[in-house]
Amino acid sequence: MVAFLPLLDGQDETLLSTLSRIGPVIKPISSFDNTESDLSNSYILVDNNAPISHDDLISYLDRGADKVILSLTHASEVIGFLPSDRVLLLLDFANASAVSNKTRSAVSGVLLKSPSLELDFISSVSHFFAGSPVYVLSTSTIPPTSLTISELHSTGAVPVLPTSQLTLGSSSPSQLNIADAFLAPLRSDRPDGLFPTVVSSYTQGGRSLGLVYSSRQSITESVLSGKGVYHSRRHGLWKKGETSRATQDVIRIRLDCDTDSLEFSVVQHGAGFCHLNRPSCFGELSGLAALESTLKSRMNSAPEGSYTKKLFNDPDLLRSKIMEEADELCGALTKEQVAFEAADLLYFTLTRCIAAGVSLVDIERSLDAKARKISRRPGNAKAQWSSRSPSTTDLPLPAPSKLTQPSPPDPNATIRMRKYIAASLSPSERTQLLQRPVLKFGEMIAKVKPIVDYVRTLGDPALLELTAKFDKAQLDTTVTFAPFDPETIQLNDTVRAAIDVAYANIRKFHEAQARADTLVIETMPGVVCSRFARPIARVGLYVPGGTAVLPSTALMLGVPAQVAGCHEIVLATPPRPDGSISPEVMYVAHLVGASAVVKAGGAQAVAALAYGTQTVPKVDKIFGPGNQWVTAAKMLVQNDTYALVAIDMPAGPSEVLVIADQTCNPVYVAADLLSQAEHGVDSQVVLVAVNLPASILLEIESQVDAQARALERVEIIRQSVAKSIIVQVDNINAALAFSNDYAPEHLILHIEKAAAAVVHVQNAGSVFVGPFSPESCGDYASGTNHTLPTNGYARQFSGVNTHSFQKHITSQELTADGLKVLGPVVATLADCEGLQAHANAVRIRLDSL
Structure with missing residues (x-):
């Protein structure tokens, strides 16, 4: 302020x-x-x-x-x-x-x-x-x-x-x-009219030095003199350092957002701010500020022969240590290893800076200046640090750093995947190949929580504001209710016919999953247990926008909701800049009987569905894929008892694993890999090559490059393929073992006797069997659902299906004879657990019989 x-x-x-x-x-x-x-x-x-x-x-x-x-x-x-x-x-x-x-x-x-x-x-x-x-x-x-x-x-x-x-x-x-x-704008709510003032160190990254009070007179003197002047509640005007010589140069004075307190950013001289001759009233320095202080002291006074002095006096040694620690940081695998190696690198880096007269403040100024730049350099690595040459990609994995941090792809380079030989990998390297990029959900939840809270608190006004900010669409209302305006669902006849076919197939497959009958089992004479399904009353379907229009996702979520008999289907999707929703998505909303379409995306849409707003109906369960913001928001609201909402499953970037042997068609294999790679730069694409001759593998790589260059989304593909991998294995058993460990969202089998191999698939979202079963068919119209578990969650989760939109209720009915037989068993177990009221509920009935 x-x-x-x-x-x-x-x-x-x-x-x-x-x-x-x-x-x-x-x-x-x-x-x-x-x-x-x-x-x-x-x-x-x-x-x-x-x-x-x-x-x-x-x-x-x-x-x-x-x-x-x-x-x-x-x-x-x-x-x-x-x-x-x-x-x-x-x-x-x-x-x-x-x-x-x-x-x-x-x-x-x-x-x-x-x-x-x-x-x-x-x-x-x-x-x-x-x-x-x-x-x-x-x-x-x-x-x-x-x-x-x-x-x-x-x-x-x-x-x-x-x-x-x-x-x-x-x-x-x-x-x-x-x-x-x-x-002029300052207002104090204190009886003495003073203003709480936080004093922070300009030279130590804003570290708090202490809390003092300011008066109008002291602020005036500080503004005009540039020196730290405050107000002592005991002695009045206090010119910092007047007697102790621990003076301050004021760099900046800021008001807080309520204009009732201040922050002084200062350069502290002398022993320190605190009267105990310490830099801060809140204790000694720590972290980088402490390291900087120590290094400055050591540069001036470290004894000859000490290691730090040796680093200051030997530039070649210092250079070598910086390069060594940087390489070790790139090779670190665990969180603890990364922190350890980063600390070493920072020590030697800051030593280099202090030797050159560069302080942390100088570094922060440079970072701030770079952050504010509009023009940007390409950011490609220099030649000596660029990735390995193509001739070496068939070698075993040389270092974990090449796996975790591949260099940015050269726009003019061949679009190719990285290759590894499974038999040459160590256990830790194999484990690393199975890992997806780390999704920092804690950080993402911290980012989306203010958005979710804003929508929960204000409702529609917040949703309209956030839609204008993030989707660049100025709306008068957030929701379109059924029946939908016919003008919003006008489609090209060919597209409409394609959607109709997809709808019919998906509905047929999901109707077959629904069981209308009630499960009834007599567990013992006179004791009848039953289980029956009921639809989840109100469901929210999130259909992403962004780089692609996705009526297919609307179908995959809307059809099973319709088949399950959900009473209220609310679809949410980001609007286009003119405030409209794509007619393809609107047509699907019409087909599946959606009751409302919410014009919003991201975390704000999830929050609106979870809590409801003045116009957006609250739902009981939220379905659908999305980016990290959407995923974090779904995870946040499902753990909020105020929302009382469930979600379908955790989600991550789209992924495919293709197993191919020498019977495969390289053109088909490359096409299947690219169909997943075009989803986004974070898409996960894996080819497991089963004893493939070099000629076939080379043809697949050549096809990946050639087909990618002919696609409109080539720049997205260029980035995702650069992070994708080929794993060469000796036999089909090793291939299936790797696949089951990876647990892919989509598994495609380009192998001899593909159907016979399905029995060995333990972990996968959906399997595509044989050369004429491209993943695209499952994505759009074969009938199976394309909303599938990613990030390895196929080990625990199924894809979305009709049962996802239902809950199952059990019941039991006992006759008097049944209670006579079962009652003593129940009473005994209740006594064992010390729950007398449970036992009494049985015995009181047995006594009456």
């Missing part, structure tokens, strides 16, 4: 130095030398409609500018070109109503030029740009008063003050003291 934004219209260096401590400065492009290399802590104002190139804008941002401020004309030219969080919109009072929703979603706030500060109008602008900052620049030559600044903040707006209207001296009608402007 900033109290105000200065607009540079003068070159008073002392004034600018003071302003740099309290936030960024707006710099008109006419006010600075275009060769200026560092534009950090500044907003660049393009304040006219003169032509400006995209390269110029990128250059400003690459040189560290926080944002560029553009007129409506310029902003319309960069929509989709510059990140929205780096663009502010410049508006005149007269054209404030001319902003389209498209433009609003492409910027992160607005700078409003107004002849007067009309709070009602400014408040309405803030409401239109809800969630984004609104800065207000009065064209008056008289600066606003402190009261006006406070009132602006109450509307959600921040004033912009020309530097010509600011002064380091006393406030006057024509100039406002910088400290007075900074203090």
Whole structure:
């Protein structure tokens, strides 16, 4: 939070130095030398409609500018070109109503030029740009008063003050003291009027040094002097270090979001901040900050012959150790090994930095600068670090690092999989081949929880806002209810006919799974037990959007829900930018009898289905695949007793494992591998080659490259294939053993007597038997379901089926004679467990008999 934004219209260096401590400065492009290399802590104002190139804008941002401020004309030219969080919109009072929703979603706030500060109008602008900052620049030559600044903040707006209207001296009608402007929005809820102030170390990555209090007088002195000045509740004004010489240089002062407390980022001098002569009131340094402090001390005072001194004095040794530790980190397998090797590498790396006079702050500045760059390098590895040459790919696995972190594929290189010989792998290397990429669900759940909580708390307003943010669709309503408008399901006749055939086959297969009869078993005379199915009343079906339209997923989820007899079927899918849903998906929703279609994707859609909103019906179980955000949201809501919702299964990237022997058709094998590789860059593709002659294996590899280059999604395939593997085994038993250990989502058998091998398949989502059974048929229209377990969960889970949409209830009925026989058994067991009421419920009946 900033109290105000200065607009540079003068070159008073002392004034600018003071302003740099309290936030960024707006710099008109006419006010600075275009060769200026560092534009950090500044907003660049393009304040006219003169032509400006995209390269110029990128250059400003690459040189560290926080944002560029553009007129409506310029902003319309960069929509989709510059990140929205780096663009502010410049508006005149007269054209404030001319902003389209498209433009609003492409910027992160607005700078409003107004002849007067009309709070009602400014408040309405803030409401239109809800969630984004609104800065207000009065064209008056008289600066606003402190009261006006406070009132602006109450509307959600921040004033912009020309530097010509600011002064380091006393406030006057024509100039406002910088400290007075900074203090204007502050409000204390304490009886003594003081402000809690967190003091953090600028040189130690923001580490907290202590908690103090500030008064308006102390803040004024700190702002103007650049020194740490606080307010002691016992002694009054406290100039830090005045007696102890542990002074502070103030780098930045920030307000918190409620404008009732502050953070001082400082460079601490002397023994430290704490009165106990420690760096922090919260204890000694740790981690990287402690290591940096130790290395600085050792560089100056370590005795000759010590290891650290030797590293400082021997650049060749230090270089060798950095390269050695980097290689060991790449080869680490377990979490503990990675942490251990990374710690070693950081030690030697930081030693190199300290020797060169580089601090952690310098590194952090460089990281921040790189993060803010718009233009990017390709990121390919240099020649000496690139992946192995093709001639060596038939060799046994040389190091785990080549498996876990393959180099980015060269766009001009052959599209090829990595090859390994199973017999040459160690047990740990074989285990690593079976592993999928680590999905950090803890981190993902932490990311999606605020989204889920937002939708749960606000409902439709949150869903509309998040859909505008993530799906770039401005909607008036979140739900379309049945019956659906015929215009939304208009299809090409060929596509409609194809969907109809798929629907019929899928329905036929899933109807055969449904058992209408009740299971009745008399376990002993007079004791009859039964089991019967009932549909889950309300189900939510998530149909992903993103890189492909997926009516097939709508079929695979909707048909079994319809067959099972679910009373309410709610389908959720991301809308297109114009707010519509693809007619193919809408047609399937119509076919399966969906009661509503929710126009939302991602975690927000899952939350809406789980908790319900003002318009989205709450469901009892959520089905469907999705990316990590969707998967994490499903896992989060299923564990929330407030939601009371189940999910179908854990999900991960799509995957296929193909087993091929010398009877295979290389063209078919390559096509099957690619059909899965095109799903996404994280798709998992495995070929298990059973004693294949080199000529056939080479033909498969050649076909993968040739067929991939002819596909529109070749860039996705290029990345997924680069991470895919070929495992060469000696016989079919070894192939099936590897497959059962891998537990693939899809298993394709391109082998002699394929049908006979199915009996040996223990773990797979779905099996495709023989050369004329491509996985595509199961994905679309053969009748089986394509919503299948991934990530090895085929060991424990089945794919979605009719029973997935049902729950089974049991009942029992005992006659008097049956209770006479079974009752004593039950009473004995209840007594054994010490549950007297259970035994009594039986004995009281037996006594009556």
